[in-house]
Amino acid sequence: MAVPVPWACCAVLAAAAAVVYAQRHSPHETPHVQYERLGSDVTLPCGTANWDAAVTWRVNGTDLAPDLLNGSQLVLRGLELGHSGLYACFHRDSWHLRHQVLLNVGLPPREPVLSCRSNTYPKGFYCSWHLPTPTYIPNTFNVTVLHGSKIMVCEKDPALKNRCHIRYMHLFSTVKYKVSISVSNALGHNATAITFDEFTIVKPDPPENVVARPVPSNPRRLEVTWQTPSTWPDPESFPLKFFLRYRPLILDQWQHVELSDGTAHTITDAYAGKEYIIQVAAKDNEIGTWSDWSVAAHATPWTEEPRHLTTEAQAPETTASTTSSLAPPPTTKICDPGELGSGGGPSAPFFISVLVTLALAAAAAAAAASSLLI
Amino acid sequence: MLACLCTVLWHLPAVPALNRTGDPGPGPSIQKTYDLTRYLEHQLRSLAGTYLNYLGPPFNEPDFNPPRLGAETLPRATVDLEVWRSLNDRLRLTQNYEAYSHLLCYLRGLNRQAATAELRRSLAHFCTSLQGLLGSIAGVMAALGYPLPQPLPGTEPTWTPGPAHSDFLQKMDDFWLLKELQTWLWRSAKDFNRLKKKMQPPAAAVTLHLEAHGF
Numbered sequence: 001m002a003v004p005v006p007w008a009c010c011a012v013l014a015a016a017a018a019v020v021y022a023q024r025h026s027p028h029e030t031p032h033v034q035y036e037r038l039g040s041d042v043t044l045p046c047g048t049a050n051w052d053a054a055v056t057w058r059v060n061g062t063d064l065a066p067d068l069l070n071g072s073q074l075v076l077r078g079l080e081l082g083h084s085g086l087y088a089c090f091h092r093d094s095w096h097l098r099h100q101v102l103l104n105v106g107l108p109p110r111e112p113v114l115s116c117r118s119n120t121y122p123k124g125f126y127c128s129w130h131l132p133t134p135t136y137i138p139n140t141f142n143v144t145v146l147h148g149s150k151i152m153v154c155e156k157d158p159a160l161k162n163r164c165h166i167r168y169m170h171l172f173s174t175v176k177y178k179v180s181i182s183v184s185n186a187l188g189h190n191a192t193a194i195t196f197d198e199f200t201i202v203k204p205d206p207p208e209n210v211v212a213r214p215v216p217s218n219p220r221r222l223e224v225t226w227q228t229p230s231t232w233p234d235p236e237s238f239p240l241k242f243f244l245r246y247r248p249l250i251l252d253q254w255q256h257v258e259l260s261d262g263t264a265h266t267i268t269d270a271y272a273g274k275e276y277i278i279q280v281a282a283k284d285n286e287i288g289t290w291s292d293w294s295v296a297a298h299a300t301p302w303t304e305e306p307r308h309l310t311t312e313a314q315a316p317e318t319t320a321s322t323t324s325s326l327a328p329p330p331t332t333k334i335c336d337p338g339e340l341g342s343g344g345g346p347s348a349p350f351f352i353s354v355l356v357t358l359a360l361a362a363a364a365a366a367a368a369a370s371s372l373l374i
Numbered sequence: 375m376l377a378c379l380c381t382v383l384w385h386l387p388a389v390p391a392l393n394r395t396g397d398p399g400p401g402p403s404i405q406k407t408y409d410l411t412r413y414l415e416h417q418l419r420s421l422a423g424t425y426l427n428y429l430g431p432p433f434n435e436p437d438f439n440p441p442r443l444g445a446e447t448l449p450r451a452t453v454d455l456e457v458w459r460s461l462n463d464r465l466r467l468t469q470n471y472e473a474y475s476h477l478l479c480y481l482r483g484l485n486r487q488a489a490t491a492e493l494r495r496s497l498a499h500f501c502t503s504l505q506g507l508l509g510s511i512a513g514v515m516a517a518l519g520y521p522l523p524q525p526l527p528g529t530e531p532t533w534t535p536g537p538a539h540s541d542f543l544q545k546m547d548d549f550w551l552l553k554e555l556q557t558w559l560w561r562s563a564k565d566f567n568r569l570k571k572k573m574q575p576p577a578a579a580v581t582l583h584l585e586a587h588g589f
Contacts (some may be wrong), residue, residue, distance in 0.1 A: 122455055148441065171458055172451040172561040174553045176439045195439050199560060237459070237568050286412070286563045 031086060031100035035137055035186035036079055038107050044074040046089035047099030054092040060085045079105045081136060106137030108188025114181050116194065118202045119291075121284065123233050124167040125201055127154065127179050139185045148175040173198050202288025204240060205229035207263075207280045212299035219272040219301050222246075225264045226280050226294065243281045243290060248274040249298075260285075275300045400517040401573045407510040408566035414503055415559040421496050422552045428493060429545045444543060445550040448480070449473035451557040463572065464520045466565050471511045472523055473558050478504045480551050487544075514569075 036042045046055045051071040057064045068075055076083055087101045110132055118125035129141060145152040145166050154164035180193035207226040215221040224244065228235045239261060245254040248271050259265055270276060279293040426434040449472065461469070478501060485497040512522055 168455060170452045171455050172453060172557050172564075174450070174452065174550070174557045175442055178439065195437050236571055238564065239567060239571075285567065286415075287560055 031088075031102045033102045033104070035104045035106060037187055038079055038081065038105055038136070040079055041075070041077045042079060042103075043070065044076070044087060044089075044101055044103070045099075046072045046074075049089070049098055055089045055098065056092050056095075057087060057089045059087050081105055084136075104137050104186075106185065106187060107133070107135045109135050109139055109183045109185055109190045111190050111192050112141070112181050112183050114179060114192055114194055116177075116179055116196065116201050118198075118288070119205045119229070119231050120233055121202045121204075121238060121288070122168055122171050124165060126157070126163055126165045127181075128160070128163040129181050129183075130162055131183065135185055135187070137185050137187065139183050142182045142184075144180050146178040146180075147173070152177075154179075168198070171198070199287040202284050204282045204284065204288075204291045205231045206291045206294040207242065207282050208294070210278065210280050210294045210297040212276065212278045212297040214299060214302040215266070216302055219303055220268060220270050222267040222270050222276060222278070222299050222301055223264070224267065224278055224280070224297065227263060229282060229291070232282075239285050240282045241285050243283070244278065245280075245293070246270075246276055246278040248276055250274065270301045272301055273303050399573065400514050401570070403510065403514050403517055404566055404570050404573055407507065407514055408563060408570060410503070410507045410510050411559050411562040411566060414500070414507060415556070415563070417500055417503060418552070418556055418559060421500050422556065424496060425493060425552060426549070428489065429548060433545060433549050438549075440546065440549070442550065443546070445547050445554075447476075448550060448554045449476045449558070451554060451561045453561075463518065463569060464515075466569065467511060467515050467518075467520060468523050470558075470562050470565055471508065471515065474504060474508050474511070477551070477555050477558065478508065481555070484548060484551065 034042075034044075044057075046053065046057075049055060049072045051073070053072040055069075055072045056066075057069065057074045064074065072089070074087065074089070084103055084105045087103055088097055089099050090097055112129050112131055114127060114129045116125055116127040127143065127145075129143075131139065141162070143154050143164055145154050147169075152166050152169075154166050157163040157165060176195050176197055178193055178195045180191065182189060182191040184190075206229060208229055210224065210226040212222050212224045215223050224246075226242070228240055232238070232240065241261065242259045242263070244257045244259065244265055246267055247254045255267075255269070257265060257267075267276075267278075276299055278297045278299065279295075281290045281293050283290045423434075432438045451473070481497065481501055481504065485494055485501065515522060
């Protein structure tokens, strides 16, 4: 019994010694993470080494010049973003790793920008935030929502990390909502808050599926249809009104029409043959603000197919219609199928009518001649 | 304490039910009531701005967000979403009628204390318009065959001048009155929208559709 005890004792002591040796001479499992401010100076000690120890520093595997050293400590002045990296110091002769620092250069957060909006009235609203300038290091955000004195839950958006959603418990409230956000990182923190009434943040999403079509046999009309945004939960009880704007691509001036209901409208003053761009916006009938403009729809009003005339007739006709300018077309010149030409410039019909007159005259002369012969 | 003597309002002459031939139904009067709420809301915006400036800071500051203290007798527009959605027509109309009756009464009290002649004139004009809205709601209720709400004895609001009522608290009451009025007008627009949709005969929708495709 006395004999195994000393053996066990030795084994334990040896193991302990090995662990101590390993800890003193092997690299740390994870490097020490350090955050420093952009533009500042930092001194990195080589772990627990003495000031006069002989060490070499490396960053991301590249040697650093010895003139940066102050004894065994690394001195970095005027930190830039490029200074971020993994710094390691090695015993100069044995090259074993003594200490590692993962340096992150960044900035404390500036005041965040916070905004809230209800595009799903009366279901709820969402708030989103961002920092006006990047910090280059990780930040954590904390949002609190107060309705009067009552704290409300803001559920994180499943997809976007800077957005959360609040559900309305009560409608038509006279008490304001206060949303506060605080942001912090390793170098500092900041906060802001906004206060608003239930009605002021209502802004629907733009109308969907805006389609513009020409109207057959109507060269000055375009039929526009759209749908209420799918995010608006209850258009029956909370109807939307719409604002339509349109212009030919070649002009800068928009025409506007406000529509109190319905999801269709016919434009009746389009310039014949010109491609149009059309957009629609939506707003709750009584409260809130207009949505952004929808995706644009393009359409050109119906134009009659050009007739197959003789080659001399065709060439001037086409040039006339392309140079027929930005001046408004002659009023209500709805093309009579009996009349030749596509209603373009004024010169073409004149030329054609001259040709027709000559042809008719020639035919009349021929008829007269033939009747004389009989 | 905000309270009001308003016996005169509860005895508004009952509007006789429309029983002329070719009666278009309550639809046009609902539309008219809706339009009145919009008109009043517009009028209130300028009136409230002027009045809050008269009260002075902090009441006229846009971020002013006081806790709701006092003004307990003011009719509150706020309501649970599902409760509001499921209100039957009679209850919806009754709540509107009762709310505006009270609010009109309080507004008249406000008018009595208002300092400048300009303010008194604007308030009087608004009170008249609000009276018109009440009449319009009464008309809709009568057309639908609903009785006008009558006050229960003992619950009639009475105005008690409070000597201990500080100037600041009085101003707070005024602030909440205007806030509640504004919110009620927004709510009424939604209430009457809902009523309008329910009253709309399906044929009308077809006519509109044809017009949209007409030449």
